[in-house]
Amino acid sequence: MKLYSFFSQLCRCFSHFLQRLLNFVTMRRLLMRAVNRVLLTETFSPVMGCVFLSQVVGLGNPGMEETRHSVGMMVLGELAARLGVADRWRGDKHMSGEVIVSAVQHTRVVLLRPRLLMNVNGVSVAKAAAKYGIKPEDILLVHDELDKPLGKIGIKHGGSARGHNGVRSCVDCLHTDVMLRLRVGIGRPTGKTSVERHVLGRFSSEEKKVLDGVLSQSVDLLLSQLSQQDPRSSSSSSPAGGRQAAGKRKDREDSALTSEERTYGTSN
16 A cells, blocks of 8 residues: 555656646747747848849857757858858848858859857748748758767758757748758767757767768758759750659659658768
8 A cells, every 4th residue: 555655656746747847848949939039020121133042051059160069050161161152151130140142053042150049040040031032942951960870961851840949940930841951960978968968069089080071971962952953954955844844753752752851871
């Protein structure tokens, strides 16, 4: 009888703890959503006269660019260097971010590094999309991924944020989850290291040896994705209806990948 009473009390305490935890998580999300809404109230004039087809965003924390949580910013920096525009970053106070306007083949691309904390990165992303007239489906988010080991990257077509607060902020601010994501693995912490300490920590010297290859392959994959959006990629000699049929095939392929993911690995 005493044993039953003990377990009954233990279950009640555990249930109470879970309820408080869920309330805390819910309140935190509601608070972040409110902050996103407040920061998005500022209005500005969109860019006129230019057509921008893509926006590539490196998610992270300003001032913490060398940490695992900001690996998206590292990838974007490598992309800018590959394009030969690394010295063209300029601040935009209306977007709370740093921007480079460049081109990949014949595709005009906006590169964005938000200057807000990760949990409200979506504010910068939404403002940039509004300013340059870019649709959410043409936005590519680059971010860290705990559920992938270091050395693995993957393209994900839409879907939930899967616990990533930066992605969740983007979904909340853009009112959709259709954005393409390049997920860069950082692996989960080992031993007693907390997740927060792990993601906010810097890569070790051994990890940096792998990271160089990861950054290079990530840029290769980004350039491949952006090249697919080249408006001149279809041959001018295509038969009537050929481009439309190709577009439909691509739509079918993309829809098949909506809830899936293509995964790539780098050699360690």
